[in-house]
Amino acid sequence: MSTSTSPSPPPPPPPETAPSPTRRELNKAATRQAISDSTLELLRSKGPGKFTVEDIAEAAGISRRTFFNYFSSTETAIASVTHGFLDTALQQFRLRPADEPILESARAALVELADPMSVAPMAELFSLTQASPLLARSELEAWDHCTEQIIAAARERAAHSPAGDMDELYLRALAGSVISCGKAAMEVWFSRCGTDLSPKSLAILRQLLIDSMGLLGSGFAAPHSSERS
Amino acid sequence: MSTSTSPSPPPPPPPETAPSPTRRELNKAATRQAISDSTLELLRSKGPGKFTVEDIAEAAGISRRTFFNYFSSTETAIASVTHGFLDTALQQFRLRPADEPILESARAALVELADPMSVAPMAELFSLTQASPLLARSELEAWDHCTEQIIAAARERAAHSPAGDMDELYLRALAGSVISCGKAAMEVWFSRCGTDLSPKSLAILRQLLIDSMGLLGSGFAAPHSSERS
DNA sequence: CACGCACTTACACTACGTGCATGTTTGCAC
DNA sequence: GTGCAAACATGCACGTAGTGTAAGTGCGTG
Structure with a gap:
């Protein structure tokens, strides 16, 4: 999703909480967070059980299949x-x-x-x-x-x-x-x-x-x- | 709790666990038991998660839909x-x-x-x-x-x-x-x-x-x- | 006997979760 | 940079769960 056109992120990893701030894991964590956030947001707006995985995926800007790569339900x-x-x-x-x-x-x-x-x-x-x-x-x-x-x-x-x-x-x-x-x-x-x-x-x-x-x-x-x- | 003072309930209830021995409820209880038994049997023979509701229904001699009339899952x-x-x-x-x-x-x-x-x-x-x-x-x-x-x-x-x-x-x-x-x-x-x-x-x-x-x-x-x- | 009600059944439909094949991004060595 | 390999995202298809609905069947009652 994001991070497609960044011109030059500096190569040395800034001291973050993660011991491996590689781009992949960073990106993955972001996606995971996005899913979690979108889920919570839908929970608030529509109520429990009133929305589908597809709704979450759409809100998080990913595909339905990808959701299941992060959470099993x-x-x-x-x-x-x-x-x-x-x-x-x-x-x-x-x-x-x-x-x-x-x-x-x-x-x-x-x-x-x-x-x-x-x-x-x-x-x-x-x-x-x-x-x-x-x-x-x-x-x-x-x-x-x-x-x-x-x-x-x-x-x-x-x-x-x-x-x-x-x-x-x-x-x-x-x-x-x-x-x-x-x-x-x-x-x-x-x-x-x-x-x-x-x-x-x-x-x-x-x-x-x-x-x-x-x-x-x-x-x-x-x-x-x-x-x- | 204590209705023990009546020594002989005369007409309707023979002293069983069920207060309503009508044919319908009896039959219903039997079906429920059959489902429960079949489920446990499949659990034993095939293992958890290795069988479907249809399997249970077939084993219990009922339709898939009827299973859901008794249990939601x-x-x-x-x-x-x-x-x-x-x-x-x-x-x-x-x-x-x-x-x-x-x-x-x-x-x-x-x-x-x-x-x-x-x-x-x-x-x-x-x-x-x-x-x-x-x-x-x-x-x-x-x-x-x-x-x-x-x-x-x-x-x-x-x-x-x-x-x-x-x-x-x-x-x-x-x-x-x-x-x-x-x-x-x-x-x-x-x-x-x-x-x-x-x-x-x-x-x-x-x-x-x-x-x-x-x-x-x-x-x-x-x-x-x-x-x- | 006939009616009504509880229950069963078949069918159709939405959604879940997964395997698989394919396209895209990231990391690494050259 | 270029190319390669692994990780990741995606689309598609499939089996299954669970539910609504309407039609059939057995049971109790007048």
Whole structure:
């Protein structure tokens, strides 16, 4: 599509995030982004399930066949947003010191998500997902994928740690619970604040994430109802 | 729930599971079962994704169109197995006394699942799901559906309880965690015992379910190494 | 018996996802 | 620069999914 008539792009690659700024990969990333953007735009304008792959291809200026070279379905294209969001959390998790309790690492990683840049796409996705089982399922897949990643990260951490072996049940149950609590916090936040991204709203999200990890760490002790934040 | 005071329902219903034994609904249930069976059979013989709706229809002795009158996709047909399994758990959960701690109710309900009749289809599904992302996603949906059900059940219970309002975060985080832990226990069990349904294997499953609830109740206290019994 | 309703079936149609053959761009060596 | 090879985009064709519609068939009711 673009980049056909550029007279002279300087040969040495400027220091970008990509370690291989070759023209091909750059172009490919651009196309991928264009598809993702067009998909999201159609999602906004027409609503979920109300547009076809051909519509996306046309909006992105590519052929239908090319779309499938990048994503295996519209769901996949949409899920890339969620994956990006959760990968951010994963990244944060991996940065935590290995001797820190997993719950604390998770808490720290999740709190990092309460950031306009990160949550903005997710909040929008949430609002669109509400009335669409089609989207809900790809969301589920994304969360599950993240769970697996956390298990892998935690297992790797355990291997480096002196205390060594964590058993499989502990690992999977904890990872799954952490994700469930993070998800619960997101859901409650969205039901209260919608797509509001103001500092106040984000503070609420942050607190919800902290609270959910607190519940998990205390074994969901007392529902009671008196403590209000 | 309790309509147990009538000793003899005289004219219409013979004491079967179906309250309406009319020929039509009976026939319909049979067809539904035939489809489900044929689907599972093809799943076994040909493997996931290796057969079409037409194959199922032919095996069940119906037309392709009729299949879609019962299930909206092959996934749905397969998921009916998982739904049946999880609905059993739900049913058990609802039977627990309202003043019992939720975690204890969940533990009791889950332990009821460690029963040959209940787990047999699930174990088979698990073995087929392993190498098939197609099945994995419908599994995820089923678990999620169950989570929503638990939330609903717990909320309803809270409404009847004197201690009244449980906040949304607590509810969702707990329900999600319970399901995640139950799922983790199932996964670990399957990875250890495969489709073995012997009493010894089921005892392991039962213990895993209890342990996972224990972890949840103790806030995932000490990973350490394993406390062995 | 005849009518009405639930259900099944056949047909047609849109859209998805993939294999394949072909044209175009990019990277690399000469 | 020129030529080559690999990567990528595209068009075409095919099988399959899922849905609307109208006509046929079995079941319950008056």
